Amino acid sequence: MKIKKKYKIMGLSIILVILIGCLSYFAFINFRDKKLNQELQENIPSIEIIEDKQIDVNQEVFKTVIDLQNENTDVKGWIKINDTKINYPLLQGIDNDYYLNRNYQKEYSSYGSIFIDKDSNLDDVNSNVIIYGHSMKDQEMFQNLLNYANKEYYDSHKIIEIYTNNEARKYEIVTVFKSRVFYQDEQNVFRYYYCYDLSSEEKYNDYVNNSKNLELYDTGVDAHFGEQLITLITCEYSEDNGRMVVVAKRIS
DSSP: OHHHHHHHHHHHHHHHHHHHHHHHHHHHHHHHHHHHHHHHHTTSOOSSOOTTSOOOHHHHHHHHHHHHHHHOTTEEEEEEOTTSSOEEEEEOOSSSSGGGSBOTTSOBOSSOOEEEOTTOOTTOTTBOEEEEOOBOTTSOBTGGGGGGGSHHHHHTOOEEEEEOSSOEEEEEEEEEEEEEOOOTTOOSOOOGGGOOBOOSHHHHHHHHHHHHHTBSSOOSOOOOTTSOEEEEEEEOTTSTTEEEEEEEEEOO
């Protein structure tokens, strides 16, 4: 009995050591990635006019994007919403799984990256640019999108900025809604996450109208065929497989 008890204690001790090791590893990974993001964000000047410094803000961001692209050609640009934590490189992989748990350096990361749907095209005016990001408990990545459930928050955060290596774009939010990921056998549902091709006016209007029908509040903003759309998506936990969705149109 003493031998069995000894082995049981040894087994529990080994499990405890492994558990502590795993927790320490993931804590280190999270700390590393948060620090990595902060270092990148320090290179992005405020978009507000800086009166006391002669800084071409756009050129500074373009340079950052180019430097990141030299490290990883999957970097497509930079996404930013002023006065939020959304201020990250924008990736696009060959599938929609790769950057779920990898940073822009292609290292494992529980934060993952902010990434464009594999079937969207940032440079195609007819492409609905669907962009995904995790909703992290420490408010990193796309967690701030959940704040758009409050219209007062929307009123002070209407503009989304996207930078490529040579172009600064602004998008105005058209609508905000909550939905979920639907099961394959569900019929007559709005699968917004598959609507990346808006090359016909009918498809475009259907997408805008379906989104507007679900909106949490009236933004007073509409979109018209020919105005490129972006759709930001993150997890939302009021229901199983819930999602918060923010749709915006390009205005410059």
